[in-house]
Amino acid sequence: MEHQSFLGFITDHLGQFLGYTAFANMTVGHLIMIAIGLIFIYLAIAKEYEPMLLVPIGFGILVGNIAFFPGLKVGIYESGSVLNYLYFGVLQGVYPPLIFLGIGAMTDFSALISNPKLILIGAAAQLGIFGAYALALALGFSPSEAGAIGIIGGADGPTAIFLSSKLAPDLMGAIAISAYSYMALVPVIQPPIMRLLTSKKERLIRMKPPRAVSKREKAIFPIAGLLLTCFIVPTGLPLLGMLFFGNLLKESGVTKRLADTAKGPLIDIVTILIGLTVGASTQATTFLTAKSVGIFALGAASFVVATTGGVLFVKFLNLFLKEGNKINPLIGNAGVSAVPDSARVSQVVGLEYDKTNHLLMHAMGPNVAGVIGSAVAAGILLSFLF
Amino acid sequence: MLFKGKLKVQLLLCGALLCLTTIVKAQSTMDLRINEILVVNQSNYIDDFGQHSPWIEFFNSAYNTVDMGGLYLTNDLDNPTMYQIAKGNPTTKIAPQNYLVFWGDNQSTRGIRHLNFDLRTSKLVALFDANGRTLIDVVTLDQAHRTDTTFGRLNDGGATWGFLDKSTPGANNNTKTVITSAEKFGMVDPTGIGMAVIAMSVVFSALALLYGFFKNVAKLYTIDYSRLFARKKASATEKPADSPVEHTGEVNAAIAMALHLYRNQLHDNENTVLTIRKVSRTYSPWSSKIYGVLNNSR
Structure with a gap:
């Protein structure tokens, strides 16, 4: 056997190595996805749009779209790779309930308990989910895919990931990115709809200040909430169970350490993992499809329908309420569970018309009810379509 | 009375609903x-010894794992404990x-899944619980003697029996294309309006239940019990109670x-005032000079 020259050896192996680099495997799709990832990171850092989510997701998109030579066990879809192991928590729906545990431990349901009728606004805003479901069916998506897409209207990232991992795992990346993008864009999407659907007189409605809520009532809420909702929709148990458990840790007053862990280190770790892996799951080869474009369009539509549903329901409710007990319809938008962004939108729009009319506290009621409502809706979709 | 009529009815209804829904069927x-059964096996499924033996398939219709260890199989209802399935074996789960x-x-010497009776000479096959008395399921084999054609339930766990198009040991008896529940739902409700109506009703019901509960809980908490008792005393002494004064949170x-301001301002003018206060020490034997060391040296 003839010995290869040293220069030839170097050239061959360098050539082989170059074949493994991202430059050799890069496609236009990868470049587009990297650009999207950079936009996410820019929006998070420069504009401070949902930075806790958009930074991990944006960076995850970069990680997922560094083109590599297949078979080296580095990609998120390659069995045995580290990213694949981390992605397991998304695929099997492990991370979303853990995030709900943290959300429960940091949520104060006082606004809801003090004025329970605000719970119903959280139910009305779930219309966005089923509006998007109908639209998705009309666009030719299968019922399972339509259900997974519809949940974007619930404006709840973990719920969207949980449901899509069960109903349409192939679309999960697009659904998660769409849900988080529109959640970040809540301050842009909702105000025009709120102004369009309300009169000036309605926007100036002042609501009664909420009554003080006792510690015992707060402790009863998660227990009663779990029993009353999960007896009706047991399929919502992974999300609702963890949400109410987290809230009991907070409100019981005797498990402060556990509550602190749930709302601090635990939710931070899971947010990092879920954000990075969901971002990395958007590999150009699986993400840049006509379906993804459709999902983004339907996501926007679902937010519009959800906001409309919430605002119109408050107006409907006001027909039956006495003067002095009426609800400002500007808090109707808060029924979508983008906590606390949609409640902040109510506050900002409310202050535009009356500098002294603070709606934030009132809007937090439907806002947290929206979290419960979207989890219940996810449970219903799961029972019919899984 | 603590609960008024309407509230009482609502609470009773809630309680009844909870009680009804807690009646769940145990899975065991x-x-x-x-x-599924194959009695005459000439060229069908082969056992672990390479033999074409008669076989019988069991289906676990529950949503939890069930262990068949300890149960009895028989071809004679008068002798229900003819063959006991070995306990503690993972393969019987x-x-x-x-x-x-x-x-x-x-x-039966060939392993725990080989029975001590032959289906070819049996008129029936029955499964009994571990107590040897409770009959779980029984099938007569009069019609099942068709060569290489299995006799089974047309749908797994279903009531209707017949000869199956294909033998499916360890698999679904219904070999027709399986339509997922989502596809079935899509066929019945192609526009999604049905889903919207059903799901919104359920979401509203769940949250309305929560609303109803907390509305009534709030009532219990807003009752001023001390005033209730005071009113009773007042009525006893025929003195009218004061009308309740309600203030808003802003007031x-x-x-x-x-x-807060009043209490803080109380001390504003006192900062420059000298106060002479008499200092007095209370007597204690521990600090008393009477018991000092010098007293002893005197």
Whole structure:
């Protein structure tokens, strides 16, 4: 056997190595996805749009779209790779309930308990989910895919990931990115709809200040909430169970350490993992499809329908309420569970018309009810379509 | 009375609803079903010894794992404990909605899934619980003697029996294309309006239940019990109670702020005032000079 020259050896192996680099495997799709990832990171850092989510997701998109030579066990879809192991928590729906545990431990349901009728606004805003479901069916998506897409209207990232991992795992990346993008864009999407659907007189409605809520009532809420909702929709148990458990840790007053862990280190770790892996799951080869474009369009539509549903329901409710007990319809938008962004939108729009009319506290009621409502809706979709 | 009529009815209804929904069916060995049988096996499924033996398939219709260990199989209802399935063996556990096949070849020395009776000479096959008395399922084999054609439930765990188009040991008896529940739902409700109506009703029901509960809980908390008792005393002595004075949160905040300012301002003019205060020490034997060391040296 003839010995290869040293220069030839170097050239061959360098050539082989170059074949493994991202430059050799890069496609236009990868470049587009990297650009999207950079936009996410820019929006998070420069504009401070949902930075806790958009930074991990944006960076995850970069990680997922560094083109590599297949078979080296580095990609998120390659069995045995580290990213694949981390992605397991998304695929099997492990991370979303853990995030709900943290959300429960940091949520104060006082606004809801003090004025329970605000719970119903959280139910009305779930219309966005089923509006998007109908639209998705009309666009030719299968019922399972339509259900997974519809949940974007619930404006709840973990719920969207949980449901899509069960109903349409192939679309999960697009659904998660769409849900988080529109959640970040809540301050842009909702105000025009709120102004369009309300009169000036309605926007100036002042609501009664909420009554003080006792510690015992707060402790009863998660227990009663779990029993009353999960007896009706047991399929919502992974999300609702963890949400109410987290809230009991907070409100019981005797498990402060556990509550602190749930709302601090635990939710931070899971947010990092879920954000990075969901971002990395958007590999150009699986993400840049006509379906993804459709999902983004339907996501926007679902937010519009959800906001409309919430605002119109408050107006409907006001027909039956006495003067002095009426609800400002500007808090109707808060029924979508983008906590606390949609409640902040109510506050900002409310202050535009009356500098002294603070709606934030009132809007937090439907806002947290929206979290419960979207989890219940996810449970219903799961029972019919899984 | 603590609960008024309407509130009482609502609470009773809630309680009744909760009680009804807690009546759940236990899932156990009673969920096992004889699912498929092949009596005359000439060229069908081969056992672990390479023999074409008669076989019987069991289906776990439950949504939890069921262990068949300890149960009895027989071909004679007068002798229900003819063959006991060995206990503590992992191979006798059936996963939810799954299957387990036994060989009815009268060769029980070949393993725990080989029975000590032959299906070819049996008129029936029955499954009894571990107590040896409770009959779980029984099938007569009069019609089942068709060569290489299995006799089974047309749908797993279903009531209707017949000869199956294909033998499916350890698999679903219904070999027709399976339509998922989502596809079925899509066929019934192609526009999604049905889903919207059903799902929104359920979401509203769940949250309305929560609303109803907390509305009534709030009522309990807003009752001023001390005033209730006071009113009783007042009526006893025929003195009318004062009408309740309700303040909004803003008024309460203003009163609190005024009190806070008043208390803080109390000391503003006292900062420059010298106060002469008499200092007195209370007597204690521990500090008494009478018991000092110098007293002893005197």
